[in-house]
Amino acid sequence: MSTPQSAQVVVVTGASGGIGRATARAFAARGAKVALLARGEAGLAGAAADVERLGGQALAVPTDMADPDQVERAASQAEAAFGPIDVWVNVAFTSVFAPFSEITAAEYKRVTEVSYLGYVYGTMAALARMRPRDAGTIVQVGSALAYRGIPLQTAYCGSKHAIQGFNEALRCELLHERSGIRTTMVQMPAVDTPQFDWVLSRLPEPAQPVPPIYExxxxxxxxxxxxxxxxxxxxxxxxxxxxxLVANAVAPGLLDRYLARTGFSAQQDDRLQDRDHPTNLWKPADGRGGHDYTARGSFQDRSTTRSPQLWASQHHGLLAAVAGAGLLAGGAALLRARRVR
Incomplete structure:
Protein backbone atom coordinates (compact mmCIF):
# COMPACT_ATOMS: atom_id res chain seq x y z
CA MET A 1 0.00 0.00 0.00
CA SER A 2 1.29 3.48 -0.83
CA THR A 3 1.21 6.24 1.71
CA PRO A 4 -1.64 8.76 1.66
CA GLN A 5 -1.54 11.12 -1.30
CA SER A 6 -0.77 14.09 0.92
CA ALA A 7 2.47 12.38 1.97
CA GLN A 8 3.22 10.48 -1.22
CA VAL A 9 6.94 10.35 -2.06
CA VAL A 10 7.66 10.56 -5.78
CA VAL A 11 10.86 10.60 -7.82
CA VAL A 12 10.67 12.09 -11.33
CA THR A 13 13.62 11.85 -13.69
CA GLY A 14 13.99 14.40 -16.47
CA ALA A 15 12.07 16.74 -14.19
CA SER A 16 13.55 20.02 -15.43
CA GLY A 17 11.40 20.23 -18.58
CA GLY A 18 8.71 18.73 -20.75
CA ILE A 19 6.65 15.76 -19.55
CA GLY A 20 8.84 15.34 -16.47
CA ARG A 21 8.27 18.96 -15.42
CA ALA A 22 4.51 18.69 -16.00
CA THR A 23 4.40 15.39 -14.08
CA ALA A 24 6.24 16.90 -11.11
CA ARG A 25 3.72 19.75 -11.07
CA ALA A 26 0.79 17.34 -11.21
CA PHE A 27 2.03 15.31 -8.24
CA ALA A 28 2.80 18.53 -6.33
CA ALA A 29 -0.77 19.76 -6.85
CA ARG A 30 -1.99 16.93 -4.64
CA GLY A 31 0.61 17.54 -1.94
CA ALA A 32 3.29 15.03 -2.85
CA LYS A 33 6.94 15.19 -1.86
CA VAL A 34 8.76 15.25 -5.17
CA ALA A 35 12.44 14.50 -5.78
CA LEU A 36 13.44 16.14 -9.06
CA LEU A 37 16.27 14.49 -11.03
CA ALA A 38 17.84 16.14 -14.08
CA ARG A 39 21.11 17.73 -15.19
CA GLY A 40 19.97 21.30 -15.79
CA GLU A 41 20.31 23.37 -12.64
CA ALA A 42 18.30 26.31 -13.96
CA GLY A 43 15.52 23.96 -15.00
CA LEU A 44 15.67 22.11 -11.69
CA ALA A 45 15.42 25.35 -9.75
CA GLY A 46 12.36 26.31 -11.79
CA ALA A 47 10.80 22.90 -11.28
CA ALA A 48 11.40 23.06 -7.52
CA ALA A 49 9.75 26.49 -7.40
CA ASP A 50 6.76 25.08 -9.31
CA VAL A 51 6.39 22.18 -6.88
CA GLU A 52 6.53 24.42 -3.81
CA ARG A 53 4.11 26.93 -5.34
CA LEU A 54 1.58 24.18 -6.05
CA GLY A 55 1.64 22.84 -2.47
CA GLY A 56 4.18 20.04 -2.69
CA GLN A 57 7.65 19.64 -1.23
CA ALA A 58 10.61 19.67 -3.59
CA LEU A 59 14.11 18.23 -3.56
CA ALA A 60 16.23 19.13 -6.59
CA VAL A 61 19.04 16.63 -7.22
CA PRO A 62 21.32 17.33 -10.21
CA THR A 63 21.71 13.91 -11.80
CA ASP A 64 23.03 12.50 -15.06
CA MET A 65 20.84 9.43 -15.62
CA ALA A 66 23.59 7.82 -17.71
CA ASP A 67 25.68 7.45 -14.54
CA PRO A 68 24.38 4.63 -12.29
CA ASP A 69 26.33 5.92 -9.29
CA GLN A 70 24.70 9.34 -9.58
CA VAL A 71 21.27 7.73 -9.89
CA GLU A 72 21.88 5.59 -6.80
CA ARG A 73 23.02 8.62 -4.80
CA ALA A 74 19.98 10.59 -5.90
CA ALA A 75 17.65 7.81 -4.75
CA SER A 76 19.39 7.75 -1.37
CA GLN A 77 19.06 11.52 -1.04
CA ALA A 78 15.35 11.32 -1.88
CA GLU A 79 14.65 8.76 0.84
CA ALA A 80 16.86 10.55 3.36
CA ALA A 81 14.88 13.74 2.81
CA PHE A 82 11.34 12.40 2.32
CA GLY A 83 11.17 8.77 3.42
CA PRO A 84 10.34 5.62 1.44
CA ILE A 85 9.73 6.14 -2.28
CA ASP A 86 6.18 5.31 -3.33
CA VAL A 87 6.38 6.13 -7.04
CA TRP A 88 9.35 6.36 -9.39
CA VAL A 89 8.70 7.94 -12.81
CA ASN A 90 11.31 7.47 -15.57
CA VAL A 91 11.09 10.25 -18.17
CA ALA A 92 14.62 11.54 -18.87
CA PHE A 93 15.93 11.25 -22.42
CA THR A 94 18.01 12.92 -25.07
CA SER A 95 18.15 12.44 -28.82
CA VAL A 96 19.64 13.38 -32.17
CA PHE A 97 17.48 14.37 -35.12
CA ALA A 98 19.43 13.20 -38.16
CA PRO A 99 19.64 10.40 -40.71
CA PHE A 100 21.43 7.37 -39.26
CA SER A 101 24.44 7.98 -41.53
CA GLU A 102 24.96 11.41 -39.92
CA ILE A 103 25.04 10.27 -36.28
CA THR A 104 28.42 9.42 -34.77
CA ALA A 105 29.08 6.34 -32.67
CA ALA A 106 29.71 8.51 -29.61
CA GLU A 107 26.40 10.35 -30.09
CA TYR A 108 24.52 7.08 -30.52
CA LYS A 109 26.09 5.71 -27.36
CA ARG A 110 25.17 8.83 -25.41
CA VAL A 111 21.52 8.74 -26.50
CA THR A 112 21.30 5.06 -25.58
CA GLU A 113 22.94 5.55 -22.19
CA VAL A 114 20.57 8.36 -21.22
CA SER A 115 17.34 7.33 -22.93
CA TYR A 116 17.49 3.57 -22.33
CA LEU A 117 20.06 2.76 -19.65
CA GLY A 118 18.87 5.76 -17.63
CA TYR A 119 15.53 3.96 -17.29
CA VAL A 120 17.32 0.76 -16.31
CA TYR A 121 19.43 2.51 -13.67
CA GLY A 122 16.40 4.36 -12.33
CA THR A 123 14.44 1.13 -12.09
CA MET A 124 17.35 -0.57 -10.33
CA ALA A 125 17.56 2.19 -7.74
CA ALA A 126 13.80 2.14 -7.20
CA LEU A 127 13.57 -1.65 -6.84
CA ALA A 128 16.47 -1.77 -4.39
CA ARG A 129 14.38 0.37 -2.05
CA MET A 130 10.94 -1.03 -2.83
CA ARG A 131 11.78 -4.74 -2.51
CA PRO A 132 12.33 -4.75 1.27
CA ARG A 133 8.83 -3.26 1.68
CA ASP A 134 7.32 -5.27 -1.21
CA ALA A 135 5.52 -2.11 -2.29
CA GLY A 136 5.89 0.68 -4.79
CA THR A 137 5.14 1.68 -8.36
CA ILE A 138 7.45 2.36 -11.30
CA VAL A 139 6.08 4.25 -14.30
CA GLN A 140 8.04 4.11 -17.55
CA VAL A 141 7.16 6.98 -19.87
CA GLY A 142 7.30 5.52 -23.35
CA SER A 143 6.12 6.47 -26.80
CA ALA A 144 4.25 5.17 -29.80
CA LEU A 145 7.80 4.89 -31.15
CA ALA A 146 8.38 2.02 -28.71
CA TYR A 147 6.44 -0.04 -31.26
CA ARG A 148 6.90 1.87 -34.50
CA GLY A 149 10.24 3.30 -35.67
CA ILE A 150 10.27 6.43 -37.80
CA PRO A 151 13.02 8.01 -39.94
CA LEU A 152 15.42 10.60 -38.52
CA GLN A 153 15.03 9.20 -34.98
CA THR A 154 16.87 5.87 -35.07
CA ALA A 155 18.65 6.39 -31.73
CA TYR A 156 15.48 7.48 -29.91
CA CYS A 157 13.33 4.74 -31.45
CA GLY A 158 15.92 2.13 -30.57
CA SER A 159 15.92 3.29 -26.96
CA LYS A 160 12.13 3.27 -26.70
CA HIS A 161 11.93 -0.22 -28.22
CA ALA A 162 14.53 -1.35 -25.67
CA ILE A 163 12.55 0.13 -22.77
CA GLN A 164 9.45 -1.69 -23.99
CA GLY A 165 11.19 -5.06 -24.00
CA PHE A 166 12.93 -4.38 -20.70
CA ASN A 167 9.71 -3.38 -18.96
CA GLU A 168 7.77 -6.38 -20.28
CA ALA A 169 10.47 -8.77 -19.07
CA LEU A 170 10.66 -7.07 -15.66
CA ARG A 171 6.88 -7.17 -15.29
CA CYS A 172 6.90 -10.92 -15.94
CA GLU A 173 9.55 -11.41 -13.27
CA LEU A 174 7.58 -9.38 -10.72
CA LEU A 175 4.44 -11.37 -11.50
CA HIS A 176 6.39 -14.62 -11.11
CA GLU A 177 7.60 -13.46 -7.69
CA ARG A 178 4.06 -12.44 -6.72
CA SER A 179 5.61 -9.10 -5.87
CA GLY A 180 3.63 -6.21 -4.47
CA ILE A 181 5.67 -3.85 -6.68
CA ARG A 182 4.03 -2.75 -9.91
CA THR A 183 5.55 -1.46 -13.15
CA THR A 184 3.56 0.03 -15.99
CA MET A 185 4.30 1.98 -19.17
CA VAL A 186 2.59 5.00 -20.71
CA GLN A 187 2.94 5.27 -24.49
CA MET A 188 2.91 8.92 -25.53
CA PRO A 189 2.03 10.69 -28.78
CA ALA A 190 3.82 13.77 -30.14
CA VAL A 191 4.03 16.23 -27.24
CA ASP A 192 4.88 19.94 -27.22
CA THR A 193 8.03 19.84 -25.09
CA PRO A 194 11.31 21.79 -25.18
CA GLN A 195 13.11 18.84 -26.80
CA PHE A 196 12.47 20.39 -30.20
CA ASP A 197 14.21 23.57 -29.03
CA TRP A 198 17.25 21.94 -27.45
CA VAL A 199 17.75 18.63 -29.26
CA LEU A 200 20.87 18.14 -31.39
CA SER A 201 19.59 18.35 -34.95
CA ARG A 202 21.25 18.04 -38.35
CA LEU A 203 18.04 18.56 -40.27
CA PRO A 204 17.91 21.37 -42.83
CA GLU A 205 14.86 22.88 -41.09
CA PRO A 206 13.93 23.10 -37.37
CA ALA A 207 12.60 19.86 -35.87
CA GLN A 208 8.95 19.56 -34.94
CA PRO A 209 6.67 16.86 -33.47
CA VAL A 210 4.55 15.03 -36.02
CA PRO A 211 0.98 16.37 -35.69
CA PRO A 212 -1.40 15.98 -33.93
CA ILE A 213 0.47 17.56 -31.04
CA TYR A 214 -0.54 17.31 -27.38
CA GLU A 215 0.44 19.46 -24.42
CA LEU A 245 0.05 1.04 -33.21
CA VAL A 246 -2.97 -0.45 -34.97
CA ALA A 247 -1.58 0.39 -38.42
CA ASN A 248 1.80 -1.08 -37.48
CA ALA A 249 0.16 -4.29 -36.29
CA VAL A 250 -2.02 -4.64 -39.40
CA ALA A 251 0.19 -3.37 -42.23
CA PRO A 252 3.74 -2.61 -41.08
CA GLY A 253 5.23 -2.82 -44.58
CA LEU A 254 2.73 -0.33 -45.93
CA LEU A 255 3.49 1.97 -43.00
CA ASP A 256 7.22 1.71 -43.82
CA ARG A 257 6.55 3.09 -47.29
CA TYR A 258 4.21 5.78 -46.02
CA LEU A 259 6.78 7.02 -43.50
CA ALA A 260 9.52 6.90 -46.12
CA ARG A 261 7.46 9.37 -48.17
CA THR A 262 6.18 11.62 -45.36
CA GLY A 263 8.40 11.13 -42.32
CA PHE A 264 11.13 13.57 -43.33
CA SER A 265 8.94 16.58 -44.11
CA ALA A 266 6.50 15.90 -41.24
CA GLN A 267 9.30 16.32 -38.67
CA GLN A 268 10.47 19.72 -39.93
CA ASP A 269 8.85 23.14 -40.18
CA ASP A 270 9.74 26.65 -41.25
CA ARG A 271 9.67 28.44 -37.89
CA LEU A 272 12.55 30.73 -37.01
CA GLN A 273 15.16 29.16 -34.78
CA ASP A 274 18.59 30.22 -33.62
CA ARG A 275 21.01 27.77 -35.19
CA ASP A 276 23.42 28.42 -32.32
CA HIS A 277 20.94 27.50 -29.59
CA PRO A 278 22.33 25.19 -26.90
CA THR A 279 21.80 21.46 -27.28
CA ASN A 280 21.42 19.04 -24.39
CA LEU A 281 23.17 15.92 -25.64
CA TRP A 282 26.46 16.43 -23.78
CA LYS A 283 25.60 19.35 -21.50
CA PRO A 284 22.20 20.55 -20.22
CA ALA A 285 20.72 23.38 -22.26
CA ASP A 286 19.17 24.64 -19.03
CA GLY A 287 22.36 24.53 -16.98
CA ARG A 288 23.51 26.95 -14.29
CA GLY A 289 22.87 30.51 -15.38
CA GLY A 290 21.06 29.23 -18.46
CA HIS A 291 17.49 29.37 -19.67
CA ASP A 292 14.66 27.57 -17.87
CA TYR A 293 12.67 25.98 -20.70
CA THR A 294 9.74 24.91 -18.43
CA ALA A 295 7.29 22.20 -19.51
CA ARG A 296 6.00 23.48 -22.84
CA GLY A 297 7.77 23.94 -26.14
CA SER A 298 7.18 26.14 -29.17
CA PHE A 299 3.96 24.60 -30.52
CA GLN A 300 1.25 25.76 -28.11
CA ASP A 301 -0.74 27.30 -30.96
CA ARG A 302 -0.98 23.86 -32.59
CA SER A 303 -1.41 21.59 -29.59
CA THR A 304 -4.26 20.34 -27.42
CA THR A 305 -4.80 19.15 -23.85
CA ARG A 306 -7.74 16.91 -24.80
CA SER A 307 -7.73 13.25 -25.77
CA PRO A 308 -10.92 11.15 -25.78
CA GLN A 309 -8.70 8.16 -26.53
CA LEU A 310 -6.88 8.63 -23.20
CA TRP A 311 -10.19 8.39 -21.35
CA ALA A 312 -11.02 5.27 -23.35
CA SER A 313 -7.62 3.75 -22.50
CA GLN A 314 -8.23 4.38 -18.81
CA HIS A 315 -11.78 3.00 -18.87
CA HIS A 316 -11.57 0.10 -21.31
CA GLY A 317 -13.29 -2.18 -18.81
CA LEU A 318 -16.32 0.12 -18.64
CA LEU A 319 -16.40 0.45 -22.43
CA ALA A 320 -16.21 -3.33 -22.81
CA ALA A 321 -19.10 -3.74 -20.36
CA VAL A 322 -21.19 -1.16 -22.21
CA ALA A 323 -20.39 -2.80 -25.54
CA GLY A 324 -21.25 -6.21 -24.10
CA ALA A 325 -24.52 -4.92 -22.73
CA GLY A 326 -25.30 -3.41 -26.11
CA LEU A 327 -24.64 -6.71 -27.85
CA LEU A 328 -26.84 -8.56 -25.38
CA ALA A 329 -29.64 -6.04 -25.81
CA GLY A 330 -29.32 -6.25 -29.57
CA GLY A 331 -29.36 -10.04 -29.47
CA ALA A 332 -32.46 -10.06 -27.27
CA ALA A 333 -34.22 -7.64 -29.61
CA LEU A 334 -33.35 -9.82 -32.59
CA LEU A 335 -34.74 -12.93 -30.86
CA ARG A 336 -37.97 -11.09 -30.02
CA ALA A 337 -38.33 -9.96 -33.61
CA ARG A 338 -37.92 -13.52 -34.86
CA ARG A 339 -40.55 -14.80 -32.41
CA VAL A 340 -43.02 -12.18 -33.65
CA ARG A 341 -42.58 -13.47 -37.17
Whole structure:
Protein backbone atom coordinates (compact mmCIF):
# COMPACT_ATOMS: atom_id res chain seq x y z
CA MET A 1 0.00 0.00 0.00
CA SER A 2 1.29 3.48 -0.83
CA THR A 3 1.21 6.24 1.71
CA PRO A 4 -1.64 8.76 1.66
CA GLN A 5 -1.54 11.12 -1.30
CA SER A 6 -0.77 14.09 0.92
CA ALA A 7 2.47 12.38 1.97
CA GLN A 8 3.22 10.48 -1.22
CA VAL A 9 6.94 10.35 -2.06
CA VAL A 10 7.66 10.56 -5.78
CA VAL A 11 10.86 10.60 -7.82
CA VAL A 12 10.67 12.09 -11.33
CA THR A 13 13.62 11.85 -13.69
CA GLY A 14 13.99 14.40 -16.47
CA ALA A 15 12.07 16.74 -14.19
CA SER A 16 13.55 20.02 -15.43
CA GLY A 17 11.40 20.23 -18.58
CA GLY A 18 8.71 18.73 -20.75
CA ILE A 19 6.65 15.76 -19.55
CA GLY A 20 8.84 15.34 -16.47
CA ARG A 21 8.27 18.96 -15.42
CA ALA A 22 4.51 18.69 -16.00
CA THR A 23 4.40 15.39 -14.08
CA ALA A 24 6.24 16.90 -11.11
CA ARG A 25 3.72 19.75 -11.07
CA ALA A 26 0.79 17.34 -11.21
CA PHE A 27 2.03 15.31 -8.24
CA ALA A 28 2.80 18.53 -6.33
CA ALA A 29 -0.77 19.76 -6.85
CA ARG A 30 -1.99 16.93 -4.64
CA GLY A 31 0.61 17.54 -1.94
CA ALA A 32 3.29 15.03 -2.85
CA LYS A 33 6.94 15.19 -1.86
CA VAL A 34 8.76 15.25 -5.17
CA ALA A 35 12.44 14.50 -5.78
CA LEU A 36 13.44 16.14 -9.06
CA LEU A 37 16.27 14.49 -11.03
CA ALA A 38 17.84 16.14 -14.08
CA ARG A 39 21.11 17.73 -15.19
CA GLY A 40 19.97 21.30 -15.79
CA GLU A 41 20.31 23.37 -12.64
CA ALA A 42 18.30 26.31 -13.96
CA GLY A 43 15.52 23.96 -15.00
CA LEU A 44 15.67 22.11 -11.69
CA ALA A 45 15.42 25.35 -9.75
CA GLY A 46 12.36 26.31 -11.79
CA ALA A 47 10.80 22.90 -11.28
CA ALA A 48 11.40 23.06 -7.52
CA ALA A 49 9.75 26.49 -7.40
CA ASP A 50 6.76 25.08 -9.31
CA VAL A 51 6.39 22.18 -6.88
CA GLU A 52 6.53 24.42 -3.81
CA ARG A 53 4.11 26.93 -5.34
CA LEU A 54 1.58 24.18 -6.05
CA GLY A 55 1.64 22.84 -2.47
CA GLY A 56 4.18 20.04 -2.69
CA GLN A 57 7.65 19.64 -1.23
CA ALA A 58 10.61 19.67 -3.59
CA LEU A 59 14.11 18.23 -3.56
CA ALA A 60 16.23 19.13 -6.59
CA VAL A 61 19.04 16.63 -7.22
CA PRO A 62 21.32 17.33 -10.21
CA THR A 63 21.71 13.91 -11.80
CA ASP A 64 23.03 12.50 -15.06
CA MET A 65 20.84 9.43 -15.62
CA ALA A 66 23.59 7.82 -17.71
CA ASP A 67 25.68 7.45 -14.54
CA PRO A 68 24.38 4.63 -12.29
CA ASP A 69 26.33 5.92 -9.29
CA GLN A 70 24.70 9.34 -9.58
CA VAL A 71 21.27 7.73 -9.89
CA GLU A 72 21.88 5.59 -6.80
CA ARG A 73 23.02 8.62 -4.80
CA ALA A 74 19.98 10.59 -5.90
CA ALA A 75 17.65 7.81 -4.75
CA SER A 76 19.39 7.75 -1.37
CA GLN A 77 19.06 11.52 -1.04
CA ALA A 78 15.35 11.32 -1.88
CA GLU A 79 14.65 8.76 0.84
CA ALA A 80 16.86 10.55 3.36
CA ALA A 81 14.88 13.74 2.81
CA PHE A 82 11.34 12.40 2.32
CA GLY A 83 11.17 8.77 3.42
CA PRO A 84 10.34 5.62 1.44
CA ILE A 85 9.73 6.14 -2.28
CA ASP A 86 6.18 5.31 -3.33
CA VAL A 87 6.38 6.13 -7.04
CA TRP A 88 9.35 6.36 -9.39
CA VAL A 89 8.70 7.94 -12.81
CA ASN A 90 11.31 7.47 -15.57
CA VAL A 91 11.09 10.25 -18.17
CA ALA A 92 14.62 11.54 -18.87
CA PHE A 93 15.93 11.25 -22.42
CA THR A 94 18.01 12.92 -25.07
CA SER A 95 18.15 12.44 -28.82
CA VAL A 96 19.64 13.38 -32.17
CA PHE A 97 17.48 14.37 -35.12
CA ALA A 98 19.43 13.20 -38.16
CA PRO A 99 19.64 10.40 -40.71
CA PHE A 100 21.43 7.37 -39.26
CA SER A 101 24.44 7.98 -41.53
CA GLU A 102 24.96 11.41 -39.92
CA ILE A 103 25.04 10.27 -36.28
CA THR A 104 28.42 9.42 -34.77
CA ALA A 105 29.08 6.34 -32.67
CA ALA A 106 29.71 8.51 -29.61
CA GLU A 107 26.40 10.35 -30.09
CA TYR A 108 24.52 7.08 -30.52
CA LYS A 109 26.09 5.71 -27.36
CA ARG A 110 25.17 8.83 -25.41
CA VAL A 111 21.52 8.74 -26.50
CA THR A 112 21.30 5.06 -25.58
CA GLU A 113 22.94 5.55 -22.19
CA VAL A 114 20.57 8.36 -21.22
CA SER A 115 17.34 7.33 -22.93
CA TYR A 116 17.49 3.57 -22.33
CA LEU A 117 20.06 2.76 -19.65
CA GLY A 118 18.87 5.76 -17.63
CA TYR A 119 15.53 3.96 -17.29
CA VAL A 120 17.32 0.76 -16.31
CA TYR A 121 19.43 2.51 -13.67
CA GLY A 122 16.40 4.36 -12.33
CA THR A 123 14.44 1.13 -12.09
CA MET A 124 17.35 -0.57 -10.33
CA ALA A 125 17.56 2.19 -7.74
CA ALA A 126 13.80 2.14 -7.20
CA LEU A 127 13.57 -1.65 -6.84
CA ALA A 128 16.47 -1.77 -4.39
CA ARG A 129 14.38 0.37 -2.05
CA MET A 130 10.94 -1.03 -2.83
CA ARG A 131 11.78 -4.74 -2.51
CA PRO A 132 12.33 -4.75 1.27
CA ARG A 133 8.83 -3.26 1.68
CA ASP A 134 7.32 -5.27 -1.21
CA ALA A 135 5.52 -2.11 -2.29
CA GLY A 136 5.89 0.68 -4.79
CA THR A 137 5.14 1.68 -8.36
CA ILE A 138 7.45 2.36 -11.30
CA VAL A 139 6.08 4.25 -14.30
CA GLN A 140 8.04 4.11 -17.55
CA VAL A 141 7.16 6.98 -19.87
CA GLY A 142 7.30 5.52 -23.35
CA SER A 143 6.12 6.47 -26.80
CA ALA A 144 4.25 5.17 -29.80
CA LEU A 145 7.80 4.89 -31.15
CA ALA A 146 8.38 2.02 -28.71
CA TYR A 147 6.44 -0.04 -31.26
CA ARG A 148 6.90 1.87 -34.50
CA GLY A 149 10.24 3.30 -35.67
CA ILE A 150 10.27 6.43 -37.80
CA PRO A 151 13.02 8.01 -39.94
CA LEU A 152 15.42 10.60 -38.52
CA GLN A 153 15.03 9.20 -34.98
CA THR A 154 16.87 5.87 -35.07
CA ALA A 155 18.65 6.39 -31.73
CA TYR A 156 15.48 7.48 -29.91
CA CYS A 157 13.33 4.74 -31.45
CA GLY A 158 15.92 2.13 -30.57
CA SER A 159 15.92 3.29 -26.96
CA LYS A 160 12.13 3.27 -26.70
CA HIS A 161 11.93 -0.22 -28.22
CA ALA A 162 14.53 -1.35 -25.67
CA ILE A 163 12.55 0.13 -22.77
CA GLN A 164 9.45 -1.69 -23.99
CA GLY A 165 11.19 -5.06 -24.00
CA PHE A 166 12.93 -4.38 -20.70
CA ASN A 167 9.71 -3.38 -18.96
CA GLU A 168 7.77 -6.38 -20.28
CA ALA A 169 10.47 -8.77 -19.07
CA LEU A 170 10.66 -7.07 -15.66
CA ARG A 171 6.88 -7.17 -15.29
CA CYS A 172 6.90 -10.92 -15.94
CA GLU A 173 9.55 -11.41 -13.27
CA LEU A 174 7.58 -9.38 -10.72
CA LEU A 175 4.44 -11.37 -11.50
CA HIS A 176 6.39 -14.62 -11.11
CA GLU A 177 7.60 -13.46 -7.69
CA ARG A 178 4.06 -12.44 -6.72
CA SER A 179 5.61 -9.10 -5.87
CA GLY A 180 3.63 -6.21 -4.47
CA ILE A 181 5.67 -3.85 -6.68
CA ARG A 182 4.03 -2.75 -9.91
CA THR A 183 5.55 -1.46 -13.15
CA THR A 184 3.56 0.03 -15.99
CA MET A 185 4.30 1.98 -19.17
CA VAL A 186 2.59 5.00 -20.71
CA GLN A 187 2.94 5.27 -24.49
CA MET A 188 2.91 8.92 -25.53
CA PRO A 189 2.03 10.69 -28.78
CA ALA A 190 3.82 13.77 -30.14
CA VAL A 191 4.03 16.23 -27.24
CA ASP A 192 4.88 19.94 -27.22
CA THR A 193 8.03 19.84 -25.09
CA PRO A 194 11.31 21.79 -25.18
CA GLN A 195 13.11 18.84 -26.80
CA PHE A 196 12.47 20.39 -30.20
CA ASP A 197 14.21 23.57 -29.03
CA TRP A 198 17.25 21.94 -27.45
CA VAL A 199 17.75 18.63 -29.26
CA LEU A 200 20.87 18.14 -31.39
CA SER A 201 19.59 18.35 -34.95
CA ARG A 202 21.25 18.04 -38.35
CA LEU A 203 18.04 18.56 -40.27
CA PRO A 204 17.91 21.37 -42.83
CA GLU A 205 14.86 22.88 -41.09
CA PRO A 206 13.93 23.10 -37.37
CA ALA A 207 12.60 19.86 -35.87
CA GLN A 208 8.95 19.56 -34.94
CA PRO A 209 6.67 16.86 -33.47
CA VAL A 210 4.55 15.03 -36.02
CA PRO A 211 0.98 16.37 -35.69
CA PRO A 212 -1.40 15.98 -33.93
CA ILE A 213 0.47 17.56 -31.04
CA TYR A 214 -0.54 17.31 -27.38
CA GLU A 215 0.44 19.46 -24.42
CA UNK A 216 2.60 17.97 -21.64
CA UNK A 217 -0.17 18.49 -19.08
CA UNK A 218 -2.21 15.79 -20.84
CA UNK A 219 0.78 13.46 -20.67
CA UNK A 220 1.20 14.25 -16.96
CA UNK A 221 -2.43 13.36 -16.24
CA UNK A 222 -1.85 10.02 -17.93
CA UNK A 223 1.25 9.39 -15.81
CA UNK A 224 -0.64 10.16 -12.60
CA UNK A 225 -3.46 7.84 -13.58
CA UNK A 226 -0.98 5.08 -14.38
CA UNK A 227 0.75 5.59 -11.03
CA UNK A 228 -2.60 5.28 -9.27
CA UNK A 229 -3.69 2.27 -11.39
CA UNK A 230 -0.48 0.34 -12.09
CA UNK A 231 -2.18 -3.01 -12.56
CA UNK A 232 -2.50 -2.30 -16.28
CA UNK A 233 0.63 -3.22 -18.25
CA UNK A 234 0.44 -0.03 -20.32
CA UNK A 235 -1.66 2.96 -21.33
CA UNK A 236 -1.93 4.61 -24.75
CA UNK A 237 -2.26 8.39 -24.93
CA UNK A 238 -3.75 10.15 -27.95
CA UNK A 239 -5.65 8.98 -30.99
CA UNK A 240 -2.45 9.17 -33.04
CA UNK A 241 -0.79 6.60 -30.75
CA UNK A 242 -3.74 4.25 -31.17
CA UNK A 243 -3.78 4.75 -34.94
CA UNK A 244 -0.03 4.23 -35.27
CA LEU A 245 0.05 1.04 -33.21
CA VAL A 246 -2.97 -0.45 -34.97
CA ALA A 247 -1.58 0.39 -38.42
CA ASN A 248 1.80 -1.08 -37.48
CA ALA A 249 0.16 -4.29 -36.29
CA VAL A 250 -2.02 -4.64 -39.40
CA ALA A 251 0.19 -3.37 -42.23
CA PRO A 252 3.74 -2.61 -41.08
CA GLY A 253 5.23 -2.82 -44.58
CA LEU A 254 2.73 -0.33 -45.93
CA LEU A 255 3.49 1.97 -43.00
CA ASP A 256 7.22 1.71 -43.82
CA ARG A 257 6.55 3.09 -47.29
CA TYR A 258 4.21 5.78 -46.02
CA LEU A 259 6.78 7.02 -43.50
CA ALA A 260 9.52 6.90 -46.12
CA ARG A 261 7.46 9.37 -48.17
CA THR A 262 6.18 11.62 -45.36
CA GLY A 263 8.40 11.13 -42.32
CA PHE A 264 11.13 13.57 -43.33
CA SER A 265 8.94 16.58 -44.11
CA ALA A 266 6.50 15.90 -41.24
CA GLN A 267 9.30 16.32 -38.67
CA GLN A 268 10.47 19.72 -39.93
CA ASP A 269 8.85 23.14 -40.18
CA ASP A 270 9.74 26.65 -41.25
CA ARG A 271 9.67 28.44 -37.89
CA LEU A 272 12.55 30.73 -37.01
CA GLN A 273 15.16 29.16 -34.78
CA ASP A 274 18.59 30.22 -33.62
CA ARG A 275 21.01 27.77 -35.19
CA ASP A 276 23.42 28.42 -32.32
CA HIS A 277 20.94 27.50 -29.59
CA PRO A 278 22.33 25.19 -26.90
CA THR A 279 21.80 21.46 -27.28
CA ASN A 280 21.42 19.04 -24.39
CA LEU A 281 23.17 15.92 -25.64
CA TRP A 282 26.46 16.43 -23.78
CA LYS A 283 25.60 19.35 -21.50
CA PRO A 284 22.20 20.55 -20.22
CA ALA A 285 20.72 23.38 -22.26
CA ASP A 286 19.17 24.64 -19.03
CA GLY A 287 22.36 24.53 -16.98
CA ARG A 288 23.51 26.95 -14.29
CA GLY A 289 22.87 30.51 -15.38
CA GLY A 290 21.06 29.23 -18.46
CA HIS A 291 17.49 29.37 -19.67
CA ASP A 292 14.66 27.57 -17.87
CA TYR A 293 12.67 25.98 -20.70
CA THR A 294 9.74 24.91 -18.43
CA ALA A 295 7.29 22.20 -19.51
CA ARG A 296 6.00 23.48 -22.84
CA GLY A 297 7.77 23.94 -26.14
CA SER A 298 7.18 26.14 -29.17
CA PHE A 299 3.96 24.60 -30.52
CA GLN A 300 1.25 25.76 -28.11
CA ASP A 301 -0.74 27.30 -30.96
CA ARG A 302 -0.98 23.86 -32.59
CA SER A 303 -1.41 21.59 -29.59
CA THR A 304 -4.26 20.34 -27.42
CA THR A 305 -4.80 19.15 -23.85
CA ARG A 306 -7.74 16.91 -24.80
CA SER A 307 -7.73 13.25 -25.77
CA PRO A 308 -10.92 11.15 -25.78
CA GLN A 309 -8.70 8.16 -26.53
CA LEU A 310 -6.88 8.63 -23.20
CA TRP A 311 -10.19 8.39 -21.35
CA ALA A 312 -11.02 5.27 -23.35
CA SER A 313 -7.62 3.75 -22.50
CA GLN A 314 -8.23 4.38 -18.81
CA HIS A 315 -11.78 3.00 -18.87
CA HIS A 316 -11.57 0.10 -21.31
CA GLY A 317 -13.29 -2.18 -18.81
CA LEU A 318 -16.32 0.12 -18.64
CA LEU A 319 -16.40 0.45 -22.43
CA ALA A 320 -16.21 -3.33 -22.81
CA ALA A 321 -19.10 -3.74 -20.36
CA VAL A 322 -21.19 -1.16 -22.21
CA ALA A 323 -20.39 -2.80 -25.54
CA GLY A 324 -21.25 -6.21 -24.10
CA ALA A 325 -24.52 -4.92 -22.73
CA GLY A 326 -25.30 -3.41 -26.11
CA LEU A 327 -24.64 -6.71 -27.85
CA LEU A 328 -26.84 -8.56 -25.38
CA ALA A 329 -29.64 -6.04 -25.81
CA GLY A 330 -29.32 -6.25 -29.57
CA GLY A 331 -29.36 -10.04 -29.47
CA ALA A 332 -32.46 -10.06 -27.27
CA ALA A 333 -34.22 -7.64 -29.61
CA LEU A 334 -33.35 -9.82 -32.59
CA LEU A 335 -34.74 -12.93 -30.86
CA ARG A 336 -37.97 -11.09 -30.02
CA ALA A 337 -38.33 -9.96 -33.61
CA ARG A 338 -37.92 -13.52 -34.86
CA ARG A 339 -40.55 -14.80 -32.41
CA VAL A 340 -43.02 -12.18 -33.65
CA ARG A 341 -42.58 -13.47 -37.17
Missing amino acids: PELAARAVLYAADHPGRREYWVGGSTLGT
